[in-house]
Amino acid sequence: MGRxxxxxxxxxxxxxxxxxxxxxxxxxxxxxxxxxxGPEAVVxxxxxxxxxxxxxxxxxxxxxxSFIAKPEGxxxxxxxxxxESEPGTFKDRYLMEFIPHLLVEGLLISSFALGANRAYxxxxxxxxxxxxxxxxxxxxxxxxxxxxxxxxxxGYDLEIFVQRGAGAYICGEETALLESLEGKRGNPRxxxxxxxxxxxxxxxxxxxxxxxIAAVVPIVNIGxxxxxxxxxxxxxxxxxxxxxxxxxxxxxxEIEMNISVxxxxxxxxxxxxxxxxxxxxxxxxxxxxxxxxxxxLLLKTAKGETRMMTYESLNDGGFATGSMLGSGGFIVMDxxxxxxxxxxxxxxxxxHESCGQCSPCREGTGWMKKVLHxxxxxxxxxxxxxxxWDIQRKIEGNTICPLGDAAAWPVxxxxxxxxxxxxxxxxxxxxxxxxxxxLAHYADPLPAPAPAAV
Amino acid sequence: MAxxxxxxxxxxDNISVEVEPGTTILNAARTIGGDVxxxxxxxxxxxxxxxxxxxTCLVKVTKGSEADPRPMPKLVASCxxxxxxxxxxxxxxxxxxxxxxxxxxxxxxxxxxLDCPVCDQAGECDLQNLSYEHGAxxxxxxxxxxxxxxxxxxxxxxxxxxxxxxxYRCVFTADQLTEKREHGILGRGDASEISTYxxxxxxxxxxxxxxxxxxxxxxxxxxxxxxNRVWFLKPVDAHRDCNDPKCCGKTxxxxxxxxxxxxxxxxxxxxxxxxxxxxxxxxxxKEKSDWIIEGPRKIDRHSVISQGHYVNTVKPKDPxxxxxxxxxxxxxxxxxxxxxxxxxxxxxxxxxxxxxxDDFNK
Numbered sequence: 001m002g003r004x005x006x007x008x009x010x011x012x013x014x015x016x017x018x019x020x021x022x023x024x025x026x027x028x029x030x031x032x033x034x035x036x037x038g039p040e041a042v043v044x045x046x047x048x049x050x051x052x053x054x055x056x057x058x059x060x061x062x063x064x065x066s067f068i069a070k071p072e073g074x075x076x077x078x079x080x081x082x083x084e085s086e087p088g089t090f091k092d093r094y095l096m097e098f099i100p101h102l103l104v105e106g107l108l109i110s111s112f113a114l115g116a117n118r119a120y121x122x123x124x125x126x127x128x129x130x131x132x133x134x135x136x137x138x139x140x141x142x143x144x145x146x147x148x149x150x151x152x153x154x155g156y157d158l159e160i161f162v163q164r165g166a167g168a169y170i171c172g173e174e175t176a177l178l179e180s181l182e183g184k185r186g187n188p189r190x191x192x193x194x195x196x197x198x199x200x201x202x203x204x205x206x207x208x209x210x211x212x213i214a215a216v217v218p219i220v221n222i223g224x225x226x227x228x229x230x231x232x233x234x235x236x237x238x239x240x241x242x243x244x245x246x247x248x249x250x251x252x253x254e255i256e257m258n259i260s261v262x263x264x265x266x267x268x269x270x271x272x273x274x275x276x277x278x279x280x281x282x283x284x285x286x287x288x289x290x291x292x293x294x295x296x297l298l299l300k301t302a303k304g305e306t307r308m309m310t311y312e313s314l315n316d317g318g319f320a321t322g323s324m325l326g327s328g329g330f331i332v333m334d335x336x337x338x339x340x341x342x343x344x345x346x347x348x349x350x351x352h353e354s355c356g357q358c359s360p361c362r363e364g365t366g367w368m369k370k371v372l373h374x375x376x377x378x379x380x381x382x383x384x385x386x387x388x389w390d391i392q393r394k395i396e397g398n399t400i401c402p403l404g405d406a407a408a409w410p411v412x413x414x415x416x417x418x419x420x421x422x423x424x425x426x427x428x429x430x431x432x433x434x435x436x437x438x439l440a441h442y443a444d445p446l447p448a449p450a451p452a453a454v
Numbered sequence: 455m456a457x458x459x460x461x462x463x464x465x466x467d468n469i470s471v472e473v474e475p476g477t478t479i480l481n482a483a484r485t486i487g488g489d490v491x492x493x494x495x496x497x498x499x500x501x502x503x504x505x506x507x508x509x510t511c512l513v514k515v516t517k518g519s520e521a522d523p524r525p526m527p528k529l530v531a532s533c534x535x536x537x538x539x540x541x542x543x544x545x546x547x548x549x550x551x552x553x554x555x556x557x558x559x560x561x562x563x564x565x566x567x568l569d570c571p572v573c574d575q576a577g578e579c580d581l582q583n584l585s586y587e588h589g590a591x592x593x594x595x596x597x598x599x600x601x602x603x604x605x606x607x608x609x610x611x612x613x614x615x616x617x618x619x620x621x622y623r624c625v626f627t628a629d630q631l632t633e634k635r636e637h638g639i640l641g642r643g644d645a646s647e648i649s650t651y652x653x654x655x656x657x658x659x660x661x662x663x664x665x666x667x668x669x670x671x672x673x674x675x676x677x678x679x680x681x682n683r684v685w686f687l688k689p690v691d692a693h694r695d696c697n698d699p700k701c702c703g704k705t706x707x708x709x710x711x712x713x714x715x716x717x718x719x720x721x722x723x724x725x726x727x728x729x730x731x732x733x734x735x736x737x738x739x740k741e742k743s744d745w746i747i748e749g750p751r752k753i754d755r756h757s758v759i760s761q762g763h764y765v766n767t768v769k770p771k772d773p774x775x776x777x778x779x780x781x782x783x784x785x786x787x788x789x790x791x792x793x794x795x796x797x798x799x800x801x802x803x804x805x806x807x808x809x810x811x812d813d814f815n816k
Contacts, residue, residue: 190506190534351643354643356639356645356646357620358506358508359508359509363561363564364561365643365644387594394554394560394561398509398528398554398557399509
């Protein structure tokens with residue numbers, strides 16, 4: 001059994017409520033941080049822990065916190081990004097639904113460390129029932145003196161507010177989230193200035209993912225030095241992975257970042273293998289935005305090493321032969337899945353969710369969707385594949401926010417690794433409507449890498 | 455004694471320039487002028503917060519600054535990126551930038567109807583200029599271009615949403631010049647459109663400026679609609695005493711003969727107005743007697759508007775004079791002895807409108 005830090009008590013009945021949570025060691029970290037550590041010490045612990053942002057980009061949290069500007073007389077804000085809209089990702093929902101107090105405690109510690117007196121939880125509109133759970137938890141915590149004025153007699157005040165989004169994917173981008181939180185149209189801002197300098201209402205703001213904030217609790221509990229012993233290298237601690245797709249046991253798993261991808265998919269402790277004994281064709285290891293990998297590149301890197309569930313190992317080989325851990329939305333596809341159709345689904349999603357502010361993303365995502373639609377429905381041309389490649393290349397990196405990149409990467413990776421399947425769709429338009437390309441050679445072992453020239 | 459302000463040294467396409475801290479790359483390039491100035495479709499120096507959206511002004515920062523010489527990982531929007539000391543920027547010298555810009559132009563034209571022949575903006579359209587310079591000759595888009603439901607936004611301004619490139623300039627204009635903004639962006643993604651909430655007409659004394667700031671023909675002057683092509687008109691600087699304290703009264707009249715076809719604000723070489731004007735000046739003063747004429751407006755000679763206007767051009771140096779060294783060329787045949795039409799004493803640029811044979815029979 002892998003060790004757990006976040007979900008170790010999630011199975012206890014009634015952990016959603018304050019009394020049970022407190023009886024099981026809850027708010028001990030908050031007590032420790034507020035009474036005996038002080039803000040700087042908490043930031044120091046988080047830095048020491050090597051905690052990386054769990055929202056997708058993997059930016060070191062301690063570093064992010066240390067960037068926050070601290071001008072006199074200007075309030076600071078902590079915003080918790082619970083706008084979890086990435087297809088395939090549903091880990092934050094689990095956390096908020098089952099142990100909301102973990103998030104509240106994490107927010108308390110983080111806000112204390114940052115010197116913020118107001119924290120906001122921006123939650124996606126589709127999670128219609130979760131704000132009630134969170135608000136109940138916040139009310140309970142406030143009743144018991146963990147929120148409000150003069151918490152634990154330390155003179156520190158904190159209020160937490162839950163704000164519902166209106167169901168836009170783009171509002172998961174931190175600056176678009178801030179715009180939306182201010183009551184404006186959810187258009188991403190042009191950076192710089194970064195939120196750490198000018199965020200919510202022009203004040204220094206830190207935006208963190210739900211899981212990142214929750215992970216602060218165990219870090220304070222066990223200390224940064226102990227936390228770093230979880231995981232490998234720079235991928236410290238545990239990560240929530242929301243596994244879905246063609247697997248026997250879809251769900252949210254907390255993994256220590258020292259297991260291999262193969263173990264994660266096939267072991268009974270986690271996904272329990274591919275459904276119906278089928279063979280693995282491809283996998284998107286970090287939510288819909290990250291590049292899809294064929295089976296042969298998923299289990300072993302291009303260098304022939306075993307691929308691990310870590311930030312570094314999944315990124316091994318860059319985008320040419322690697323992918324990203326991303327937000328942890330682990331989508332497994334078996335041999336019966338069609339990559340073209342899957343890519344079309346994603347392209348449609350990004351087209352629908354583009355905010356329309358900058359031209360490459362506004363026009364390009366729709367174009368990609370239409371071209372992919374043609375290919376999928378047997379009206380494609382061979383030149384369409386190159387056209388798609390060219391479109392994605394002109395979107396990537398040229399947009400205001402990462403949504404453009406997120407729209408471009410899945411298409412790029414699909415063409416890079418599954419070009420045969422695209423070509424088959426073009427050359428066999430009628431057959432493509434009735435059957436799938438199948439596994440083909442996508443699980444064949446890779447040729448051994450050429451020995452390095454001496 | 456006040457401390458001397460430190461200027462930042464920036465190199466744009468290997469041309470050094472010193473600018474004040476806080477200047478954007480685009481404005482630094484504008485101090486150099488010429489070809490190194492990135493095109494800008496959404497940035498407007500007179501509107502706060504504009505820019506960053508169209509992505510045509512992307513440039514490559516090859517050296518971040520003197521202190522941190524790392525290049526920036528992505529192309530940056532030059533209109534919203536401020537310079538650092540020692541920054542080096544590649545615009546026309548970078549094939550990557552040219553390629554990306556070509557891509558952006560393709561995206562901008564993707565759903566643009568290309569109805570220039572019937573568009574009032576033709577001839578003074580930023581998108582037209584941009585696509586001549588950076589666009590491809592044909593589109594690769596094979597699908598139906600998007601259309602919108604037409605809405606009426608009043609009797610003075612015509613909205614053609616299909617032509618819009620969503621630069622947000624008109625939104626900023628309404629925010630910053632008028633008391634109440636009645637239009638904005640509705641919808642999301644490629645369905646987003648400039649519209650009013652529960653169809654209202656744009657009605658404010660300064661709202662006409664949205665016509666001038668619009669880089670394309672999405673917002674045009676309804677009082678000038680289909681009246682004439684801009685290149686058949688003569689732009690004339692004029693002014694009047696305007697009662698509105700916010701209006702400078704300095705305008706350009708677009709005339710043919712004594713008839714004033716339309717009134718616009720004065721635009722500089724980047725297509726930005728020098729001063730905003732009020733709607734009374736723009737829409738209601740269409741008589742020559744309302745205005746004090748200052749003289750012809752200088753128009754860039756590359757513009758189609760200046761066709762047939764050969765005033766103030768610099769003639770290229772004639773090498774023949776030097777070669778002949780004071781000698782006169784031997785005249786074999788003088789065209790004027792036989793031609794009735796070619797009359798050198800008639801300055802074609804002084805003729806109103808297209809030349810007519812009557813002009814030569816005076």
